[in-house]
Every structure is written in C-alpha cells, then in structure tokens.
Amino acid sequence: MASGTDGSGQVDSILELSKITLRFGATTALDDVNINIRAGEFFTLLGPSGCGKTSLLRLLAGLQIPTSGHIRLDGQDITGVPPHRRPVNTVFQSYALFPHLTVARNVAFGLEMLRWQAAAIQKRIPEVLSLVGLSSYGERRTEQLSGGQQQRVALARALAPRPRVLLLDEPMSALDLKLRKETQQELKRLHREAGITFVLVTHDQEEALTLSDRIAVMKDGRVRQIGSPEVIYREPSDTFVADFIGEANLIQASALGRAGVAGLVMVRPEDIAIAPESDAARVRGTISDMRFLGGTVELTVVTDAGNAIRTRSAGAAAVLNHGQAVGRRVGLVWPDRAERVLEG
C-alpha cells in the first residue's frame, strides 16, 4: 500500500484532507497529508509525540488554518471556515470545561450558542448526561468532579449538539490504567449509540488497535500508513509502522539465506514457534533469556547470525523445562504467511 493514501476511494467520505501542509516558522508540523475519513467510522490518528496529531485535529476543528491544502466536510470546502461555523466538536486533552458553569450549563453551552429552543435544551441535557452516566451530576460544579467524571462531561458537552464529527485529543491520557480500559469500552459504546464519526488522537497503539475501524499511523508530520487494525498489524507498510504497532522481529533477509531479497523480514513474536534444531527450522540459535508473562512465555533467541529474535507462545512452557531453557539450542519456525518483507 502506498503511503499517504488509504485506498478507500471516495465512497462515503465525510472528511477529506488533501495535500495538507502546516508550518510553524521553520517547523513543518504536517507534510502533504491525505486522508479520507468515512461517515460513521471510528478513525484514529496514531503516532509518537510531536508527530503532528494534535495539529491535524486542530485543523479539523478549525482552530488552525493549514499552510496549504484543503479540508472538505460532506464535500464542502471548510478549510478556512472558523470553528464556530463547523458542525464538528472537540473533546480537549485537558477537557477545558468552563469552571464558572455547572455540569448542565457546560453541556448546554453549545446548544445555547446554536440557539436551540430552551425546551429542546432542557430535554437534551439529561439525554446526554445519561449517555455518559452522569445523570445526577447536572448541578455540580466541574471542579468537584474526578478526572474521569470531568472527561465524561467533556464528552457529553461535545456530543450534545449532535456534531457531524467528534474529535478526541488523547481523551484518556489523564486517566489511570483501569479507568482508561473502562473508558475505552465506554467510548466504543458511545460511538455505536451516537452514530457519529469519531476521530481519535492517541499515541497508545493498544488503544488504537482496540477502538478503531481504521488507523492512520503518523511520523514526523507524514502519514505512513492508513488501514484497519488488522491490516496495520499484519501488513505494515514499513519498518516504522511494524515497530510502532505491537512487537516485531526485523531480520535481515540475508540472515535467513534469502537469495535475491533485499530488506528486512518482519515476523511477530507470537507467530514464531520453538522447534527442534533440525533442518526444518528457519533459523537456529541459543535461548538467551526467558520471561514468564502469566499466560504466555517470552523467549529471546540469539541466532547464529547474531540476531536477537523474540518469540511468545502459550505452549513454550510445556515444550521447555523451566530451569534448563536458557542456554539451550533450538530452532525457530513460522508459517510463510506470518512473514512480511519490508524495505530496509
């Protein structure tokens, strides 16, 4: 798959970003970004810190204007349209709840600005509050709420005006691990129930894999690959994506004795099985480390060519006797379909 395109064609695109570039002085925050986001999908922008995720989201919200390129919403060019005239709402990383307003007034804010009828607003507030499980919190002041509750108020506030697209900038980053897992499920449910297109920003690959219909992997202001979690995981387009999503063994093709193949062969640890040191083995080596991870066992095998390859399997413990594992010589096998040749 070519980088920068998603191969989805034009079908049902709600948001189209074409040739987006954003510069801050000498810094290029976004460089020729092309993305089509489909109506109703859960789309995730994934990448390491500083790769331009927030900048991209701010362009979609209208809080920033691209240096060049176009953004279309429902086929209409909205590149320079100010935020208050876009049917797009944001859940900010810091939540940005209005401290002088109660939870209910926060939720009502967007509706009041849109000049909804008072009766319609009064009906909508409890609706969205119950959607995020905060029905009895309407009259609270926002600073009395826990981080998780504030995050849900931010969600309710952004969902209340029924935007075409909901933007979420690392909404879970301030939550502890347990709460984050719960909130991820919550978010998935909200996406289903609200029927709105979600665009999520995260640097947590696990979060991206669990939640998304499709993911755009970004690095240094460029989109490296767009695809479903399975495609991104199974068929990464380059070594960066392979390495950033999950764990990957990247082995020189030459080390595997592949004549005429240049580049690196990627195999996921869980696809590699331990076998006797026979001719059937793809590589042979010595177990240098063993880690017991509960359900699975992780082995590091140093091959005769000097590569360290990690394997992970549930069966490994049965194959090998615990104490004697390290130092033993083994062979490694994996099916053809598990490997992928990437350009170095």
Add this chain to the structure above:
Amino acid sequence: MHRASPLLLTLPALLVIGIFMLVPLGYGVAYSFLTASPYGGAQLPFTFEGYQQVLFQRDFDESLYFTTTYLAIIFRSVVLASAAAILCAVLGLPVAWFIACQPAKWRTWLVFVVTLPFWVNSLIRTYCWVLLLRDQGLINLALQKSGLTSGPIGLMYNDGATLLGLVYNFLPFMVLPIYAALERLDPRLIEAAHDLYATRAKVFSRIIIPLALPGLKAGALLVFAPALGYFLVPDLLGGGRNLMIGNLIQIEFTSGRNWPFGAALSVLVTGAVMLVLMIGAMRGKRRKLSDIVGDQL
C-alpha cells in the same frame, strides 16, 4: 527544635495592623463623638453633635433644621465614585485583556508601565492635568490654533473634569486585579467555546467576562473606596465648588475647625465602604457553603 507559639509568630503582624490601622481608626471614631473646640481640635463632653450635623443644621436660635447640603455632597461623591469605578472597568478590561494576550516576557513590562504613574506624586500628576485642561492649557491652545474653536472652552471646574481625574488616578487599581484574573484564564477555554459555536462576541460575554468578574469586583472596590474620599482631584480639577466628601472632611479639619464633624464624616465613609466589603464577603461565603452542602448530597 523549640516551637514558637503561634501567637508569638503573628505578633508582628498584629502590631503593624494595630498601630497603623486600629489606632488611627480608633482616634477617628473617638473624635467623632467629641465636641468641637473653637480653635480646631476637639474636647469633652461626648456628644452626637458630629453626626447630627450631617442632616441638621443649627439655626441662630439654636433650633435644629433639616438640611440637604451635606446629603447632596455625599450623593454626588457616591455618584462620582461609582461612575469612576464603571469607567475604569470599561477602560481597564480591554487594557488588561491586551496585556494578558501578550507573550509572557512582555507582560511583566506592560504591568510595570501600568503602575508607572504611581512613581510620580499624585499632586504633580493632577497638576499636569490642570496644565492640559485649563483655558490657556495645551488642549484649548491646540483647539484654537487648529481653528476648531474661537475661544477657550471650559474643560475644568466641572464634574466631568473631576471624573476624568478620578479615572486617571485609579485606573491602575482596576487594571491590575482584572489582569490577575485574566492571566489565570486558560486560553483553551476560549478555543473550547469557539468550538462549541460561540462567536467572538459570545466568547467575550459568556467566558471572558464571567471569568474576569472576581477581578472586576475587586477592581471596582479598589477604585470606588479611595475615589469616594479623594479630595485632591475635586479640589484642583473640580475647582473646589463641586465638593466631594473628601473636600468636606478636609475643610472641617482645617478652615472649618470642626474636627468632630470631619471625623464623623470619615467614619461614615469608612463604614459605608466596610459595609460594601462585608456584603461582598458574605455573599462569597454563602456560595462556598452551598458548594459544601452540594458535595454532601
């Protein structure tokens, strides 16, 4: 280590407050209940004469009659001080907003610039206004030279000039607390409001003003309280004809030689300001209390 008792530690603060605030205030209150002595100062016995004179004057035959002379001055003072507070708010908010919007390294300097007038004696600064506003002053000269007016227009010796002087003198007291409130305002709130369909005007009225309100309130008090008792500006710019309470008090302590009356007026001014402060504080408390109650539910 030996721990000093809390009382000992707070003693310096208590002494400062006591010596510099309570003692003069106590003197003022005491004087207001004394009898005026003919050559200034006050003497026994204790009376309510000082307070009585605010509303009643003694006729030649020693009978009391109701007079609005002083009430009118008090009323004018309250109106002028309120107007000054409102004008300062209208002018101070944009200034404070402008400063708060600048990069951090500039802000310190701009705040310094705002406080710059404090470095010059207020008597001198007010005289500068006299030089500007008087009939032979710079403004009138410029107006006549440019042919906009044929003769001098009376810019001084009216309530407008007094108001101008008050606003000029106390504007920093408004700018600084508003700035302090705005500086704490998270700019992301403004973005969030825009994102939620608020126009610039709505962001201003629904986010910036409410969040600047504590600063506005503090500023209003800081302007109103000293403006109410100010005598320099009405004296020099108002021309001593349009008196404010401050002038009245000054006169009673000097040429009027009626210290108890002057002291009584001072006590009334102080009392009025304290009343406003206490009402403000009590309303603040009540909200806090309801918050706590809300938490229990």
